[in-house]
Amino acid sequence: MTDLEFTSDKFLPCLPEDCQANPGVYGFELALWLSQALARAGLFTSYPMGEDWGWFIEYIEGEAEVMIGCGSQCEAGDGYRGQPVMWHVFIKQRRSLKQWIKRQPAESAIAAKLMANIVALLRSEGIDVNSGDAS
Numbered sequence: 001m002t003d004l005e006f007t008s009d010k011f012l013p014c015l016p017e018d019c020q021a022n023p024g025v026y027g028f029e030l031a032l033w034l035s036q037a038l039a040r041a042g043l044f045t046s047y048p049m050g051e052d053w054g055w056f057i058e059y060i061e062g063e064a065e066v067m068i069g070c071g072s073q074c075e076a077g078d079g080y081r082g083q084p085v086m087w088h089v090f091i092k093q094r095r096s097l098k099q100w101i102k103r104q105p106a107e108s109a110i111a112a113k114l115m116a117n118i119v120a121l122l123r124s125e126g127i128d129v130n131s132g133d134a135s
Contacts, residue, residue, distance in 0.1 A: 002090065002091045002108075002111055002112070002115045003088065003089070003090045003091075004088075004089050004090075004115070004118070004119065004122075004129050004130060005073070005086060005087065005088050005089075005129075005130050006086075006087055006122060006127050006128060006129045006130065007084045007085065007086050007087070007128075008084050008085075008087060008127050009082065009083060009084040009085070010033075010125060010127065011026070011027070011029040011030035011033060011087060012026070012029065012079045012080070012082070012085070013026045013028070013029060013079045013080070014029065015028075017076060017077060017079075017080070020079075021050050021051065021052055021053070021054055021055070021071075022052055022053075023076030023077075024072065024074050024075050024076040024077070024078060024079070025052070025053060025054055025071060025072060026054070026071070026072040026074075026079045026085070027054035027055040027069075027070040027071040027072055027087070028048055028050070028055045030055070030070040030087055030089070031048035031054075031055035031056065031057050031068075031070040032047075032048050034057060034068060034070065034089075034118065034121070035047065035048060035057045037121045038059075038114075038117060038118070038121070041117055041121070043059060043114065043117060044059075045057040045058060045059045045068065046058040046059075048070075051069075053069070053071050054069060054070055054071025054072065054088075055069070055070050055071070056068060056069045056070065057070075059110075059114060061110055064093060064094075064110045065093070065094045066091060066092070066093045066094070066110060066111055066114060067091070067092045067093075067094070068089065068090075068091050068114065068118070069088075069089065069090045069091075069092070070087070070088075070089050071087070071088050072085050072086065072087055072088070073085070073086040073087070073088055074086060089118060091111045091114055091115055091118075092111075093108070093110060093111045
């Protein structure tokens with residue numbers, strides 16, 4: 001899994017707190033923006049889908065399925081103060097059946113390509129990004 005964090009006020013929620021995945025759990029606006037920005041770069045994803053921890057989009061290339069997760073790291077109500085909040089984006093590539101049977105890890109080239117594009121897109125918006133890898 002590949003992760004990045006950044007602080008920004010660009011993706012603050014537009015719907016009230018009780019419409020969010022959970023209190024203080026934002027990310028729809030970030031996931032939607034990523035989906036649209038990646039599409040402009042020729043990388044087509046799904047529309048955002050919700051989870052308890054935030055939102056995600058899916059990217060499929062050949063047999064590879066990749067989840068791009070988006071969420072906030074803040075307290076309930078922080079998204080409505082007009083101040084920057086901490087955002088977390090992660091990429092998790094699912095293993096194919098063949099990889100699972102052989103106990104092989106998912107190939108990371110596609111995830112690395114997506115993360116490089118995401119970092120470039122965020123930086124083009126003037127957003128400073130901290131990225132790292134976690135297994």
